[in-house]
Every structure is written in C-alpha cells, then in structure tokens.
Amino acid sequence: MNKLTLFGGAVVLSTLLASTAMAQTELSMWYHGAGNPNELEVLDVIIDDFNGSQSDWNVVLEKFPQESYNESVVAAALAGNLPDIIDVDGPVMPNWAWAGYMAPLELSDGALDGFLPGAIGEWNGNIYSVGLWDAGLAIFARKSVLEANDIRVPTLDNPWNEAEFDALLLKLQATGDFDFAIDMGMAWTGEWYPYAFSPFLQSFGGDIMDRSTYKTAEGALNGDAAIAFGEWWQALFARDLSPGTSQDGADRGSGFLEGKYALQWNGNWAALPALEKFGDDMLFLPAPDFGNGPRIGAASWQFGVSASSENQDGASAFIEFAMQDKYLAQFSDAIGLIPATAAAAAMSKNYKSGGPLEVFFGLSENQATLRPVTPGYVVAALDFEKAMADIANGADVPDALDAAVDAINSDIEKNSGYGF
Numbered sequence: 001m002n003k004l005t006l007f008g009g010a011v012v013l014s015t016l017l018a019s020t021a022m023a024q025t026e027l028s029m030w031y032h033g034a035g036n037p038n039e040l041e042v043l044d045v046i047i048d049d050f051n052g053s054q055s056d057w058n059v060v061l062e063k064f065p066q067e068s069y070n071e072s073v074v075a076a077a078l079a080g081n082l083p084d085i086i087d088v089d090g091p092v093m094p095n096w097a098w099a100g101y102m103a104p105l106e107l108s109d110g111a112l113d114g115f116l117p118g119a120i121g122e123w124n125g126n127i128y129s130v131g132l133w134d135a136g137l138a139i140f141a142r143k144s145v146l147e148a149n150d151i152r153v154p155t156l157d158n159p160w161n162e163a164e165f166d167a168l169l170l171k172l173q174a175t176g177d178f179d180f181a182i183d184m185g186m187a188w189t190g191e192w193y194p195y196a197f198s199p200f201l202q203s204f205g206g207d208i209m210d211r212s213t214y215k216t217a218e219g220a221l222n223g224d225a226a227i228a229f230g231e232w233w234q235a236l237f238a239r240d241l242s243p244g245t246s247q248d249g250a251d252r253g254s255g256f257l258e259g260k261y262a263l264q265w266n267g268n269w270a271a272l273p274a275l276e277k278f279g280d281d282m283l284f285l286p287a288p289d290f291g292n293g294p295r296i297g298a299a300s301w302q303f304g305v306s307a308s309s310e311n312q313d314g315a316s317a318f319i320e321f322a323m324q325d326k327y328l329a330q331f332s333d334a335i336g337l338i339p340a341t342a343a344a345a346a347m348s349k350n351y352k353s354g355g356p357l358e359v360f361f362g363l364s365e366n367q368a369t370l371r372p373v374t375p376g377y378v379v380a381a382l383d384f385e386k387a388m389a390d391i392a393n394g395a396d397v398p399d400a401l402d403a404a405v406d407a408i409n410s411d412i413e414k415n416s417g418y419g420f
Contacts, residue, residue, distance in 0.1 A: 027315055033063060033066065045330070084305065091191075118299045131301060132331050135300040136297075136298075136364040137297060139287070140285075141282075145262055156362055162288065170239075177259075180262075184196070186242070186243060199287060201226060214412075216412065234392065245393055257277050271284060294367050325343045332350065376418045379407075379411040
C-alpha cells in the first residue's frame, strides 16, 4: 500500500467522522447542579454515553447554581430562549407545565415500570418529568438512647402513634442529657417546610389544599384535623421539645452528631455522616402515625423537555436513555439519594439488600406522599411555610391557618383556578 492510498483512506475516514458529527443535531440541556462535582460527573458520563450511542443527537450541557436556577428558567421562558432539556424540582413541575414551559415526554411503553411514585412527574394526565432518584425522610435515632429510656423501636408496620411519640419526647427531654428531644430542622426554610412538615399535617387528616378539586384550601388547611395538627406543632416548641425558628444553621447540621438532640427529623442525604459517627448504633425510623397513616415527602429533581424545543423527540430519547438502572445506581452511589427503581437499588452500594440505607427505599416506597400536584403549589408552599413559622412562634393556630387559606384561595382565584 503506497502513501497515496494511506492518505486517501485517512481523508475518507475523517470525512465520514465529520459527516457523522455534522449529522448529529445539538440538544441543549440546563442543569441546576453547578457546584456538585459528584453529581455532574455521573451526568457527564450519561451524556457522553448517549452521544456516542447514536448518530442523531448530541447533548450539550450548561450548568447553573441551584439558588438561581428556577429564576433563570422562568426568565428564559418569558424570552423564548429555553433549552431542549431542563431539570425541574418535582413539585414545581405542574406550574411550569401549566405555564407552557414544558411538554409531555415521549417515552416507550413500560419505560416507567418499577419507578418509585415520587420519581414520576405526572400532571393533567401526562408525564412531564422523570427523576433518576428520590429523597426520603426518617427519624434519626440511636439504639442505645432508646434502650436506655425503654423506648420501643418502631417499624414500618408498627410506627409510633401520636400519644406514644409525645410521651417519648417528654421522657427524652426529662433526662437532661440533651438540649432538645428532637430537632425538626427549623433552621432550614423554603421548600423544606412543605416537604418535611406537610406530611405530618396529612397524617393528621389535613392537607395544604383540597386535592379533590385543587380549587380551595378551605377545610383542608383550616379544618378540625389541621387545627389539631397545628396545636401539636405549636406544643413541640412551647414545651421546648425542639429548637424553633431561631435555630442556628450549624446546630442543624451537627447537633445530632454532637449529642445535642436525642432524635432528628432529616433526609437520607444526611444519613452517611450519621452512620460514620455512630455505626451499628444508628437507626433510621419511620414517621409517626397521627391517625391517617405515616407519611413522608416525595419527589426531588427531575428531567423534562421544554415546550419550545424543536427536538422534543430527541430530548425525550435522552431522558429515557438516562433512566437505565445502571445510571440510577451510579447517581445513588455518587450523591447518596434513593435510586428510583428497586433494580437500581439492588445495584447500589447503600440501598441494596443489607445495605446501610436500605431502609430508606422501603420508607419511600411505603410512606412517600407527593406535595399537592397543582400549578398553585408554588404559591401555596410559601403560605404554608409562613403559617408553620408563625404557629411555631406562638401565633393563634386557627387564625394563622385561616390566613394561609385566604392567601392560597386568593391566588387560585386570581389564576382562574389554574385550569381545574
């Protein structure tokens, strides 16, 4: 073979490669995880694998800080500059879909089989987003502390009830061994309040709004069940069983690990440091049952397609590609959150059978409750947060709940019922 033949072959090969690259249509993708290198490392792997698996599409990622991400999406939507693929916080998705920012996904039949309910973003009869993980809550406790105080270890099938939970908190506080019997996390604000605290309201039998119509909060947030919840909530702080709204953020982060709190209401993202500190003494316990079943929050960040994308089929194809169990397991190993399927959990380091965080998959599977699936949630969440903070600070319970109901209903009316 002469040099001319070699040269000609090289030209042909380079031409073919260039043609393949040119044939791929670019898919722009925005992601909220700037500053989270472990998360981005897995996402980069998925993008590279997808881009190399076919010749039609080439995903290009742009990263945003989480603090400014939602505002960037809203501004881009108003300017008509949304990317093809966006990620969205699960409870925010109905608002973005209603506002015309997002289009339903184009997924294969059975693509969502086996996914945790909290990882599926459904609104108005359509699937708009899918999460590659979910987040779950538990009561963090130490076996030695419960045993020393003759406190029963609850199970999924037999959680603490209201009376039992109240009695054990008083017992733990009376020991004098802790600053507080339980840390509810009042130093965290924003979405933490409805995510972490509205499940208690739902366990009492109330809710942020009436889910039978999504047209009002009347009765759900200020009825007898909600008032009973509010009185229980206020009593936690009035009796100094939990730090209140003035809690220091550093204490929230380290107080349980330092022994300041006997118990802590926290998420699986904080579980590994607790395990490292306490080892086999560490327990992750189910939420109490206040009369209508134990509940925890559900839905974390999810992937969707913008309504303005000219490549919705390609964007959906990427999301379905990313839904493979191997990637769900990789995300879980990298960031500690709950894999979205049982098969992925079995492949993960922490959530597999016998794994240190296996309990969280069961909690999410059995107790998880979505926040109200309505475009009005984004406003209702703020009104709920204000009511919870006011009640914790001593406000009249019925008055605070009535004020929240009035604000939520006013927003619903202003927006013509959000389509309901």
